[in-house]
Amino acid sequence: MSVLSVPLNRAVEHQAAFERPHTPVRAPLPVENATRSFWLHSAPDANPLAREGSTGPLTSDADICIIGSGITGISAAYNLAQAVRADPALGPLSVVVLEARDFCSGATGRNGGHLAPVSFFGFRNRVAKYGVESAKRTVALEEHTATSVTKIVTDAGLEDAIDFVDGGRTNLFLTEEEEKGAKADFEAAKNAGVDLSSIEWLEKDEVQKRYGANYSAVRVPAHNVWPLKLVTQLFTLAQHATPAFSLHLHTHTPATAIAPATSPGRRWTVSTPRGGVSCSTVLHATNGYASHLLPSLAGPRGIVPTRGQIVAVRAEAPAQAITTSGWTANDHFEYWFPRPLAPGAEDQRPLVILGGGREAKDAFEFGEADDSVLDKIAGRALRGFLPAVFPGKYEIGREPEMEWTGIMGFTSNGDPFVGPVVEEGKPVAGQFIAAGYTGHGMPRAFACAEAAASMITAELAGKEWSPPDWLPRHYITTSTNGAQQA
Numbered sequence: 001m002s003v004l005s006v007p008l009n010r011a012v013e014h015q016a017a018f019e020r021p022h023t024p025v026r027a028p029l030p031v032e033n034a035t036r037s038f039w040l041h042s043a044p045d046a047n048p049l050a051r052e053g054s055t056g057p058l059t060s061d062a063d064i065c066i067i068g069s070g071i072t073g074i075s076a077a078y079n080l081a082q083a084v085r086a087d088p089a090l091g092p093l094s095v096v097v098l099e100a101r102d103f104c105s106g107a108t109g110r111n112g113g114h115l116a117p118v119s120f121f122g123f124r125n126r127v128a129k130y131g132v133e134s135a136k137r138t139v140a141l142e143e144h145t146a147t148s149v150t151k152i153v154t155d156a157g158l159e160d161a162i163d164f165v166d167g168g169r170t171n172l173f174l175t176e177e178e179e180k181g182a183k184a185d186f187e188a189a190k191n192a193g194v195d196l197s198s199i200e201w202l203e204k205d206e207v208q209k210r211y212g213a214n215y216s217a218v219r220v221p222a223h224n225v226w227p228l229k230l231v232t233q234l235f236t237l238a239q240h241a242t243p244a245f246s247l248h249l250h251t252h253t254p255a256t257a258i259a260p261a262t263s264p265g266r267r268w269t270v271s272t273p274r275g276g277v278s279c280s281t282v283l284h285a286t287n288g289y290a291s292h293l294l295p296s297l298a299g300p301r302g303i304v305p306t307r308g309q310i311v312a313v314r315a316e317a318p319a320q321a322i323t324t325s326g327w328t329a330n331d332h333f334e335y336w337f338p339r340p341l342a343p344g345a346e347d348q349r350p351l352v353i354l355g356g357g358r359e360a361k362d363a364f365e366f367g368e369a370d371d372s373v374l375d376k377i378a379g380r381a382l383r384g385f386l387p388a389v390f391p392g393k394y395e396i397g398r399e400p401e402m403e404w405t406g407i408m409g410f411t412s413n414g415d416p417f418v419g420p421v422v423e424e425g426k427p428v429a430g431q432f433i434a435a436g437y438t439g440h441g442m443p444r445a446f447a448c449a450e451a452a453a454s455m456i457t458a459e460l461a462g463k464e465w466s467p468p469d470w471l472p473r474h475y476i477t478t479s480t481n482g483a484q485q486a
Contacts, residue, residue, distance in 0.1 A: 002391055005384025008175050010359040011331045017364050019412060024299025027291045027369050029254050030100045034371045035404035037110045038312045038353065039228040040102065042402065049103040049232060053250035058274045061263065062096040062248070064456065065270050065277050067255045067293065068285035069099035070108035071231055071441060072434050075449035076283055078234045081241035083457045090460055091244025096277055098270065100254035100289075104231045107287055107441060110371065110406025112310060112335045112355040114326050115149060116169045116222035117142035117443045120189035120196060121182065121332070122414070129413065130474045132192050138415075139194050140470035142443040149230070149446055150223065156237065162229040165340050167324035169222035172207070172215045172389070174330050179216055186218075211323060212390050224326050224337045227442065250274075258282060258293055258431070267430040281456055284421065284433040285449070287441070288369065288409035294433070296423055303409040303417065303436040307368035309378040310355040311400035312339075313386065317393040319346045332439075333359045334385055351401065352394075357381035371405045379403060411436040418448045419455060419477035427478055432456060448475070 040047050053059075064080065066073045077095055084091045099105070118139060126135035153164050173179035190196050200219040202210070207217045239247045250272075257271040263278040270277045284290055288305035291298040315322050319341050326337035334356035341348055357378030358365045365375070386394040411417070416436040420427035432455060434448040451471050458465035473479050 002388035004174065004388050006330055006334065006357065006381045007359055008330060009177055010333070014359065014364055017362075018304065018366055018410060019300055022299075024302070025367060026295050026298045027289045027305050029256070029292055030106060030289060030407070031370050031372045032101065034101065034105065035374060036402065037310070037404040037406065038402045039113070039226060040105060040109045047103060047109075047228060047232070049235065049249065049251070051251050052103055053248060054252035058250060058253065058272070059096045059248045059277060060275060061266070061278045062094040063279065064093070064095045064281045064283065065268070065279040066095060066097045066283045066285055067270070068106065068287070069097050069103050069231075069249065069251070070106045070285065070287065071227065071445040072287065072449045073097055073283070073285035074104070074231045074234045074238070075446040076285060076434065076453045077247055078238040079450045079453035080457065081238040081245045081247065083453065084245040085242040087461075088242070088244050090457055091242070092246070093244065093460070094246045095248070096279070097247070097249045098253050098255050098272060098277070099249070099251045101252060103249065103251050104228050106289070107406050107408050108231055109228050110308075110310065110404055111227055111442065113224050113227055113337060113353055114169065114222065114335060115146055115225050115442050116220065116326060116328075117146050118440065119199065119220045120186045120194060123185040123189040123192070123194075127188065127192070130472070134472045134474055135189075136192055136194060137470055137472040139189065141447045141472060144470045145443050145445070145447040146223070148450070152234070152237070153230070156233070158233050162233060163224070163226040163340055165224045165324055167222070167224060167326055167337070168219050169326040169328060170202075170211065170217050170219050172213060172217045172327065172329035174215060178331055182218060211325070212321070212393055215329075215389075219325070222326050255293060280430055281459070282431045283452060283456065284431070284435060287435045287437065288407040290409060290433065290435045294421060297417075300412050303411055304366055305369035306358075306408045306410045306439070307365040307371065307373070307375070307405050308355055308408050308439065309357050309375055309382065309405050310353060310403070311379070311382045312351050312353055312402040313394070313398060313400045315349045315352055315393060316395045316398075317349065319348060319350045321393060322350050322352070329389070330356070330359070336386070352386065354382055354386060356385065366410065369407050371407050374403055374405060408439045408441075409436045410438045413474075414438045415472070415475055416444060416448055417477050418451050418471070418475045422477050433477065447471070
């Protein structure tokens with residue numbers, strides 16, 4: 001067996017490094033000269049909304065201001081539009097989205113492209129912390145995201161437009177310890193009543209036969225997607241949902257401060273270098289950068305910016321041998337999937353998007369908020385990973401065709417903040433947040449944004465908000481054991 005380029009069994013050290021005492025540092029604004037990602041820059045027309053609203057008049061007044069144009073911010077806009085469509089009494093409703101750089105150029109435009117629900121992984125830990133029902137809701141929320149996104153995509157016939165691939169995901173076990181923990185989580189979730197009938201366990205011989213890797217594995221339902229194109233389509237659907245909903249986007253318009261509004265009938269003014277936006281409600285959808293506007297979220301009790309690194313590398317074997325499966329391994333530190341090829345091109349070598357390598361760094365890239373930088377240690381780990389795991393299918397020494405970094409938002413309990421912004425133990429009227437996905441945003445952000453949008457519409461309608469059954473109560477910022485208190 002080839003020598004792996006990444007260290008193994010570092011999950012415990014990872015958590016210890018996160019919680020190591022240090023002075024909380026407020027996140028900066030996103031840097032202007034970020035690395036070029038495949039999703040954003042591989043084609044001239046990849047991001048048609050890149051500079052939308054960056055020039056001309058600024059929308060100076062709106063009912064709702066969403067800060068951030070990634071999967072969370074645009075999913076929130078989509079769900080707000082659908083709420084107005086379903087209940088015209090909520091309208092007319094005006095929403096403005098502010099983005100510091102190009103459209104969707106944060107973590108969503110730089111991630112691995114996996115829409116893969118958590119299934120049973122980590123189930124025992126969540127039971128120990130929050131109880132069985134909350135652990136089950138964690139599974140339910142991610143299933144809700146996958147089901148909702150899939151329905152939107154298929155109903156609108158967008159599969160080809162966003163490269164939506166139903167290839168499942170294969171979780172390789174590089175150590176016996178990792179496999180033992182996964183099987184214990186599986187049994188715990190199954191005994192709790194979670195439907196795991198679609199899970200397939202594979203012995204080493206079967207993995208070798210199917211995929212050419214000498215490890216045992218488990219397969220789970222999952223999709224892969226071009227994340228930027230998904231978010232672009234959600235934005236377009238939101239814009240055209242109903243005449244009673246207006247949506248404006250201003251890219252290259254960073255939100256620099258939020259203060260009480262002086263405009264009659266509005267609660268907040270969001271400052272930007274181009275002027276202020278007066279609004280009644282603010283939604284923070286800024287993930288790893290959240291503490292820039294919310295300094296109370298700086299440090300390990302809040303949301304810590306964490307840099308991830310990804311490469312796009314050409315396989316040596318043809319697509320039939322690589323298959324369409326998505327992958328993860330090494331306690332989910334590494335994750336990859338092959339880009340789809342055109343029909344009839346299955347004999348060609350696919351481009352594979354591979355992320356990871358953070359565990360090769362002593363500090364795991366915690367606190368790093370600069371995505372203009374490529375880390376040599378993480379890059380070396382990524383370059384050596386696939387040739388070692390799949391001997392003969394990836395060329396040793398082949399350089400990536402593209403390489404980039406992105407900033408994730410990590411929390412101490414691994415779960416996001418969803419709900420009212422809390423300052424000094426009290427909710428801030430008219431400010432909400434959905435952020436802190438700990439590198440697992442694609443299967444959670446849509447549902448978290450939906451929950452935040454429902455809180456906002458309940459307030460607009462003067463109704464009491466009731467959490468959906470699939471929302472883990474400890475995600476809610478105002479719950480007694482919520483993320484704010486983690």
